[in-house]
Amino acid sequence: MTLEDYEKEMLRCSRCSHCKWVPLSQIKSWRFAYSCPSISKYNFHTYSAGGRLIMGLALIKNMIDFSEKMMEIVYECQMCGACDVSCAFVSDRKPTEIIHELRVKCVKEGTINPKLKExxxxxxxxxxxxxxxxxxxxxxxxxxxxxxxxxxxxxxxxxxxxxxxxxxxxxxxxxxxxxxxxxxxxxxxxxxxxxxxxxxxxxxxxxxxxxxxxxxxxxxxxxxxxxxxxxxxxxxxxxxxxxxxxxxxxxxxxxxxxxxxxxxxQGKIKLTREVPMRVTYHDPCHLGRLSEPYQPSYGKEYKVLNQLVIRDVKKVYGAKGVYEPPRRILKKIPGLQLVEMERNREYAWCCGSGAGVKKLNPEFAEWTGEERIEEAKATGAEAIVTACPFCVRGLEDAIKKKGEKMKVYELNEIILKSMD
Ligand code: SF4
Ligand code: SF4
CATH class of the missing domain: 3.40.50 (Rossmann fold)
Structure with a gap:
């Protein structure tokens, strides 16, 4: 697929702004209601998934060019996929796939930032x-x-x-x-x-x-x-x-x-030693909502009253990620208490490091990580456990910047503490 192939999808983006937030039915508090780091930080519609879709449409219609600002906005996004999950509740435009094609076009036809080129x-x-x-x-x-x-x-x-x-x-x-x-x-x-x-x-x-x-x-x-x-x-x-x-x-x-x-x-690993800790678990985006094998899910089109286009697409995306195995392991560790952050599983907030953002704009990456640390602190946990070295890095950098005492563990470090 190319960006041009997504023209209809971009046209059908209703600018409803659901992609900025955790799906409404899943919001637990105002403080942690945002799901998109980019719009949350920059607070201007173009920095949301829907905004990027409009930008993509304008680009293929030759209404805008590859300006420095346009390229900056395309890449101030962690490609975390949170927008896909929220959009699937209302419209299912699959914005992350489209933003990816927008980036492919930027690499092919534009001049990407030298840091990304590097x-x-x-x-x-x-x-x-x-x-x-x-x-x-x-x-x-x-x-x-x-x-x-x-x-x-x-x-x-x-x-x-x-x-x-x-x-x-x-x-x-x-x-x-x-x-x-x-x-x-x-x-x-x-x-x-x-x-x-x-x-x-x-x-x-x-x-x-x-x-x-x-x-x-x-x-x-x-x-x-x-x-x-x-x-x-x-x-x-x-x-x-x-x-x-x-x-x-x-x-x-x-x-x-x-x-x-x-x-x-299978009984090949026994977790017997006590690890007396209250921890929360951070779902890496790529292990969670983004880990569903690719399958075009744009569905068959139907027309209602011969004009309103609807599709037979299931409005669920991201729910089949690897959410339970790390939690099952943590729950088996004697003495360890697992508490959940408000945004967990497919609604998890990104650690901030992905998609080149760490290199391009470390301040934005750290800000995103700091938001996650705030959410982790709100659970009363003394440590965050995650299952990805890249997330460990993002969260550790955010903790350092904030001057917090919270510790970040990669899952296996905790497992080893409890193994015979
Ligand atoms: S991308 Fe989806 S959720 Fe976002 S504004 Fe467009 S239709 Fe709404
Ligand atoms: S991929 Fe993440 S950062 Fe990018 S627009 Fe979607 S929710 Fe926002």
Missing amino acids: IIEDTRKYSNPYRESQEERGDWAKGLNIKKLPEEKAEVLYYVGCTAAYRYPDIARNTATILKKAGVDFGILGKDEKCCTSTSFVIGDEKIFEEFAKENIETFNNLGVKTIVTSCAGCYHMLKVYYTRIAKPNYKVLHQSEFIAKLIK
Whole structure:
């Protein structure tokens, strides 16, 4: 699909503004009623999903051009998908898909911000967006005696991802330690693992996504593994949702929280030690509402009274994400109390880091994270647990900026505290 293909969708955006808020029936308080970080911060309609749809329409009708301001607004958005969930309650325009196509057009025909360009160029050059050495990608695993694929064979591939491999090696080590303790036959690609291109893709560069996805899928298929386990919600989202657009996989993709929840159910992991803590859980957008496999859901059109167009689309989106496995794990830990934030599961507020915003506008990213910290504090929790290294980073930076004492844990750190 191209932006032009969405012309009807953009025309049918009724400017109702539901995409700015948590669906009305789900709002718990005025303080945490917004769902879109962008409109919440900038408070001008163009910064909402609906506003971006109008901008997209104006662009394909040659009513506006790729001005600096227009490009800025397109990218002051975390691509968090909250607008999709709210719009689905009233209209189902799937705004995030359309904003993605708007970004693809910006990359192809406009001049994107050099900071965003850098992410794409670095990913192509280094196979990761952090300019780190490919040779050192597997260094986090030193001393853990983990199988190296494809030289060795295993049933499960642990796809670590750039952020855990280079920025949060403890998250990778914790995951590997849990898998080892549970007796899982797994291996890693080490220096042969390449970026999933999540950030480049959401910036709108489909070329690099297609190149890397083809190569990665070929590598995965040739390994003969049954399952791929990811640490990062962004990698999970790419491998599960978007890679299937490129080629058919012969493996199953699971997030580590799903995989570990199964191991607990099978009795291979026992959570016996007390972890006396009151925590709240932050749903990563890519693990939650954005993790539903892609399927065009624009439905069949019908006309009422021969003029009013309606569609047979189900008005539910985002409800099938990975919400329960991390919660099931936390609830099994003795002594640990889980309390929910007002905006949870498909209504969760973004950590602020996604879609290039962290690099392009760190102040906006941190502001978004600070909002989440406020919401977490309102629950009385002493810590936030999440299941994505990128969210850990976003939330930790926000806490630091706010000068708060709250701690952020990646789920596996808590699991290890409770394991035998
Ligand atoms: S994108 Fe959807 S929710 Fe937002 S203004 Fe348009 S129709 Fe309304
Ligand atoms: S993707 Fe998120 S930040 Fe972007 S318009 Fe939708 S709700 Fe707002």
